[in-house]
Amino acid sequence: MEKVKYINNLKDLDIEIAKADNKAKISDDQLRQALSEFCYVVDYPLPKDPYSQEYYEAQMQLYLNISGRNKYTIANEHSPFDFEAIKNNPFPYFTKSSNTVGEQLIAQGFLIKTMNLAADSKVVEFGPGWGNTTLHLAQMGYKVTAVDCEESFLNLIRYRTQNLPNQVETLYQDMLDFTSNVKYDAAVFFECFHHCANHLQLLRNLHNIITDEGLIAFAAEPISDFPYPWGLRLDGMSVWSIRKFGWLELGFEPSYFLRTLLMLGWTPKRYRSDISPLANVIIASKSQMYYEPSEITLPPDECRTWATKETDPNLKLRFTHTKSVMTCAQNIDAKFIEFCISNYAPFDIDANINTGDSAQSIRVKKSSEKGLYKISIQKWSGKFTISSKVWKPAQVFHNGDNRELGLGIHYVRFVS
Known part of the structure; x- marks a missing residue:
């Protein structure tokens, strides 16, 4: 097992990112291996109350410091790609990695099995990205609404689902701005919730989006051992994404995340399998005072x-x-x-x-x-x-x- 290198300044971070990018020219597996060999460390005091505005501002300042941006907006989540080149071979398949493809398929299958939704359920998926989960759900006959802040991803989803009997509704929108007159049976976040700039507000909003018997599924989200209640993840993959692309990469300590769900009127239950670290789903339902x-x-x-x-x-x-x-x-x-x-x-x-x-x-x-x-x-x-x-x-x-x-x-x- 390789010893992890600890980086504490942006100059050395840029050097490690450049090394990782060179590995990416060899293969996606080589890139991921390089990113797993270092992490960023900061001596950064945080306010004690993770629900306070001061705590939020401290985390966003850390994001600005690492990303080099002067502010965070949803536009920072822009993910450019060559549509024609990958429309028939999207992630994870273009990685040509048995491990990456296998992990993704296991995670998606585990999510679908865990949700166990009734036939013809209405599902809203936030941040569907490449549309893999969207495609699975739509092929099962669910009525799916896909909400993403990246138009290119929505174009890809339209292309991939265009011949399905049930047409997927696609909305170009920040998940925080989403409202609906229709109540959904499930809201799905697959490797997406951690990009939300205001997770507390989103959890409040979902009460108006989900039916009383419905659920939220948080799948393959970074909810694990963490040095603080919530905030920027500082592993190699995360700081590479923050520094290079400007993406917001948050993580959550389990006690904080589960307690927050309970505080905001949701009842959580976690499901995991040791077959893959991505086979990790939290299902939250409305507490309804019981x-x-x-x-x-x-x-x-x-x-x-x-x-x-x-x-x-x-x-x-x-x-x-x-x-x-x-x-x-x-x-x-x-x-x-x-x-x-x-x-x-x-x-x-x-x-x-x-x-x-x-x-x-x-x-x-x-x-x-x-x-x-x-x-x-x-x-x-x-x-x-x-x-x-x-x-x-x-x-x-x-x-x-x-x-x-x-x-x-x-x-x-x-x-x-």
């Missing part, structure tokens, strides 16, 4: 406050630990929060539930039967905390289950 902790991929830092999940997928509950935390939608107009709880311990459990400025103690009798506990809300904080003593099934039932468990939470519902 949460089943067992069916949600919690932010990792919050997940660690709960007991280990059940291995039986048919057991729809999640056990708390000593102090379990869960983020919910911030803007909830409700007077009460209702918990459906079971206590599998051989004794009663006293618990304290905090929902902001209000806290309430409850006693849950020993019983696997479900019980409902309604807690009043005062100045909702956007999350709840459940604290209690824990017990070990292995010590009580001698069943080898050494987990420390609190209460079993079946669902949480907000009540007006």
Whole structure:
């Protein structure tokens, strides 16, 4: 395994980019290998609040520093290519790389299988680029709208789908400006969401675009271990794209991204396969003031406050630990929060539930039967905390289950 070189100035960065471009003359695989051998590092202080305007401005200033541009606009995402040369051989096929083509096909298939959309669903795809996902979806008979800020890509999609029974609707538009009188069953982002200059606003906008039973799919997005909540990615491929083309290349730390979805009224569930790093999809649905902790991929830092999940997928509950935390939608107009709880311990459990400025103690009798506990809300904080003593099934039932468990939470519902 090659040792990664750390670059901390633009002069050396340009040297590495030039080396990578020379490798590109050999093959796409050689280019990708060269870009994997270095990353950019900065000593750049960031404001603590990732939702603040100050944090946003700091990240955009870092983009300006690396890209050499004096501002970011959607025009910076321009992706020129020779239409006639590649109209019948688009990415990933023109790379002639078995690895790149294979990874892309696996990722697209994994996305389609994971979404599991009903026949004839309405789908809006943002940033479809070469149109590979668009083509797959349209060939399946879905009613597809493709939204892209690059007219050349839309021309390519029109060409590739022109003979299909269902015509793809193409819109030349920034994803942030998209509105529709039609509600869609799914919004798809395939390697695209990380180019959005205002991801918070886009997540808010999607509530008006998706049906109540619909979903958002974030596929092959850079949501992984990251040194800060969100911001510019500094790996070789990303800084090459930023410096050379002016593209905005963002990444997201998982706890930040999943918590943000929950805060903005979405319920996330993550699906992954070890067959490919691109086989990585987050499906988000509208929360509608109802949460089943067992069916949600919690932010990792919050997940660690709960007991280990059940291995039986048919057991729809999640056990708390000593102090379990869960983020919910911030803007909830409700007077009460209702918990459906079971206590599998051989004794009663006293618990304290905090929902902001209000806290309430409850006693849950020993019983696997479900019980409902309604807690009043005062100045909702956007999350709840459940604290209690824990017990070990292995010590009580001698069943080898050494987990420390609190209460079993079946669902949480907000009540007006």
